[in-house]
Amino acid sequence: MSFEAIKKQEQEYILHSYGRVDVALSHGKNAEAWDVEGKHYYDFTSGIGVNALGYSDEGWVKAVTEQAGKIQHMSNYYYCDKNTQLAELLAKNSGLCRSFFCNSGAEANECAIKIARKYGEKKHAYKVITLENSFHGRTLTTLAATGQDGFHQLFTPLTEGFVYAKGNDVEDLKAKLADPEVCAVLLESVQGEGGVVPMEEDYLKAVRELCTEHDVLMMLDEVQTGIGRTGYFFSYQRAGILPDVVTAAKGLGGGLPIGVCIAGEKVKDVFAPGMNGSTFGANPVVCAGAVEVVSRVSKPEFLKEVQEKGEYFKEQLLKMPNVEFVRGRSMMIGVKVKDKDAHDVLNACAKAGLLILTAKDLVRFLPPLTITKEEIDAGLAIFAEQIK
Ligand SMILES: *Cc1c(COP(=O)(O)O)cnc(C)c1O
Numbered sequence: 001m002s003f004e005a006i007k008k009q010e011q012e013y014i015l016h017s018y019g020r021v022d023v024a025l026s027h028g029k030n031a032e033a034w035d036v037e038g039k040h041y042y043d044f045t046s047g048i049g050v051n052a053l054g055y056s057d058e059g060w061v062k063a064v065t066e067q068a069g070k071i072q073h074m075s076n077y078y079y080c081d082k083n084t085q086l087a088e089l090l091a092k093n094s095g096l097c098r099s100f101f102c103n104s105g106a107e108a109n110e111c112a113i114k115i116a117r118k119y120g121e122k123k124h125a126y127k128v129i130t131l132e133n134s135f136h137g138r139t140l141t142t143l144a145a146t147g148q149d150g151f152h153q154l155f156t157p158l159t160e161g162f163v164y165a166k167g168n169d170v171e172d173l174k175a176k177l178a179d180p181e182v183c184a185v186l187l188e189s190v191q192g193e194g195g196v197v198p199m200e201e202d203y204l205k206a207v208r209e210l211c212t213e214h215d216v217l218m219m220l221d222e223v224q225t226g227i228g229r230t231g232y233f234f235s236y237q238r239a240g241i242l243p244d245v246v247t248a249a250k251g252l253g254g255g256l257p258i259g260v261c262i263a264g265e266k267v268k269d270v271f272a273p274g275m276n277g278s279t280f281g282a283n284p285v286v287c288a289g290a291v292e293v294v295s296r297v298s299k300p301e302f303l304k305e306v307q308e309k310g311e312y313f314k315e316q317l318l319k320m321p322n323v324e325f326v327r328g329r330s331m332m333i334g335v336k337v338k339d340k341d342a343h344d345v346l347n348a349c350a351k352a353g354l355l356i357l358t359a360k361d362l363v364r365f366l367p368p369l370t371i372t373k374e375e376i377d378a379g380l381a382i383f384a385e386q387i388k
Pocket residue numbers: 103104105106107109135136137138188192193221222223224225249250
């Protein structure tokens with residue numbers, strides 16, 4: 001099928017909720033991809049941080065296809081070895097206790113908010129503090145949690161009970177925590193969609209202390225930052241803290257839809273049977289892929305490489321005269337290009353054979369964690385040419 005035919009079909013039969021780039025991918029290998037007409041691309045997006053091990057990774061394909069040939073789905077009425085194995089791996093790599101599996105980042109955050117409500121019930125506390133400029137998902141409740149007015153105005157009325165604090169501002173958080181109806185703080189350690197804005201380590205430590213002091217939950221949305229993206233298995237490990245609840249999704253399944261909400265010691269018993277559920281949650285095929293991802297990404301050598309490649313990206317980018325600044329953590333990279341609109345850069349790069357993302361007025365890279373130095377160099381050469 002030609003690109004034009006696909007585009008026509010999309011226009012006709014798919015609801016117009018996405019602004020798309022003129023690219024239709026067909027297949028790929030690690031950080032390289034080919035479109036339906038055979039054109040070659042380097043891919044610095046990994047499907048918005050999803051294909052953690054790149055395209056068609058051998059180990060991942062084997063894990064997923066073997067599981068698909070054994071049993072593809074069973075209901076959550078039954079026990080499932082892939083599901084329990086993944087939960088144990090996540091507990092060991094997070095320092096938290098028990099997982100609830102679902103299918104997306106938004107759903108994982110919904111679960112975190114439900115946990116917060118249950119935790120606060122006894123003292124009639126139901127409000128969740130999130131940060132200005134945050135992004136937590138597209139369901140009505142996670143849109144309410146998202147601290148950006150633009151998103152709120154689209155679908156009122158939204159779920160009640162969210163209060164927005166300024167990121168990296170301890171005093172503002174203190175003031176908002178004075179409200180006795182607050183039961184939790186939910187935040188990203190690096191605001192991805194908000195423009196790759198990192199929270200300082202000292203701020204994260206202060207959030208941890210203040211949450212403990214006020215007996216409210218510290219909940220981290222690691223949907224984008226988690227599973228090795230920032231050079232740590234979870235980004236809070238960089239700050240040396242332990243939240244009460246963590247959510248993850250994007251990179252976890254290596255390309256298959258899975259979300260998880262992991263509960264720490266304080267809240268590992270808040271749910272009783274019937275309080276949350278998901279038909280597809282912890283699907284065996286998806287979990288088999290996730291077990292492969294987590295087993296590999298959690299290795300210290302792998303994480304060290306992610307850090308080193310992140311540094312390399314930064315060094316190379318800062319050599320380009322038209323780069324104003326670079327920010328982020330390891331393989332979650334935001335680039336401010338001088339005098340150029342980020343979307344124009346994205347479109348020009350796509351034409352020239354490099355796939356990138358934007359976040360607010362920044363260009364954003366979320367490459368597969370397995371990207372090679374050769375792939376980085378080749379992709380950055382295209383980027384340098386396009387921002388000249
Ligand atoms: C992408 C993202 C979400 C939403 O995830 P979906 O899988 O699209 O529902 C939530 N939080 C953060 C930080 C994200 O980056």
